[in-house]
Amino acid sequence: MERQYFDHSHSPHPSGMIFQCPLCSSVPEDQREGFMQDLRFSIKNYQKGDMIVTRGALYESLYILIRGEIVTEMADEKGDFMKVDHITAPNPLAAGFLFASNNRSPVSAICKVPCTAVVIPKENVYFLMRKYESFMLAFLSYISNRMSFLSEKLRLVSLRTIRAKLAYYLLKESAGAQSFRLGSSKEEIARLFNVSRPALIKVMMEMAAEEIIAVARRDVVIRDRAALQKML
Amino acid sequence: MERQYFDHSHSPHPSGMIFQCPLCSSVPEDQREGFMQDLRFSIKNYQKGDMIVTRGALYESLYILIRGEIVTEMADEKGDFMKVDHITAPNPLAAGFLFASNNRSPVSAICKVPCTAVVIPKENVYFLMRKYESFMLAFLSYISNRMSFLSEKLRLVSLRTIRAKLAYYLLKESAGAQSFRLGSSKEEIARLFNVSRPALIKVMMEMAAEEIIAVARRDVVIRDRAALQKML
DNA sequence: AAAAAAGTGTAATAATTATGACGATAGGAA
């Protein structure tokens, strides 16, 4: 499952993917060769269903997902999972708490499909940040953005009623469009909201009955955007 | 309310406080004079009840609270507020999303008492980070820790029942001790959990009836720690 | 194509929480 450090010989070569990742994409062309020289990493492969990151475990490395997609989840008191996020390659993983004093992962990351990750030790990340200013800025910007994302998530969960959560979610998902396709199953949306699936569907159908929206499986039409906005 | 940049002459001199703030405390003694020279800032004073940061507004500066204490809140659909955090001087404010692409504050920050803040423009923060490695590391570490904090908060809110939230909260607040004093009023704890106060008290009294805890106003004794742990 | 798995919609019942109102009590201010 794991390859050695300094193994730049496998195929496909990871550097192709690494520089597509938002953390590294800003490294200027003329510095990339040096960057790859300075980079210390190992490669790990995972099966569908594998846990890349386990909640509560210590992480001393930066993970960059270069193939596949994962979801991050948080377990609640009954062992049910709330979905936190959905990450597709190429993107970093577990970057936010790498430099925290308690660098245990608050979430678990589970592979939806076979995945590959580049694993970079913390000290090397630190070294790269000092040497490559663009990398430092990108890293900063990335965790700042994660912070915004988490705040948004917190806001979603903190809305008291399913109705309000749904309004919030639909307004964001629609991205202004009148009709669109849901990116997740209702089961998954329910987990995103941290509510039960039947309750979610019930509220959704109520909204449909009130002609605020129209729903057919994953297809949604927003009929009364103002009504949705009024719910927040 | 606002003083000019380069105003190093007011009293009390802010540098005393600034270097007590976790962001700057790691700057070595011998670099502090230079650091103060490089620092560009203004001073702002606030009354009790003032809003230092408003949800949704753009922030292009780092705020360091050098006097007073504030709470950060998030409004829900009915205009009620969920408490997010409680920050006392000297500590940074709004540092987490300063470098985010959408650097609007996800929360509002409200003064509980008269407050003073040092306001440092983003570019200057960036400049200082490049020049003072210790500052950069502290900044990174700080937002990493904020990230952990937000995750914890998310976990708290995502627990489905008040019972579970309370168990989680008590275990954390007790810090291992058998008896302790609550740091917040029950009203405030309810807002922290994003639930109603009567519901919180009801659950608390149920736990007391089951002899899991004993409560008298702010004094709490944990009688059955294992039972609390089982709720998570 | 058949079988399996995942997703969808519904309903009755139980459990949990919100709402709004009330009196009691503690601690600070005048």
Next chain:
DNA sequence: TTCCTATCGTCATAATTATTACACTTTTTT
């Protein structure tokens, strides 16, 4: 002290959501 205010504990009622179970459809796998 006495008043005032914040906090506390309680309650009945209403609203919301969870639970569990079932029938059905679509998609994926074999």
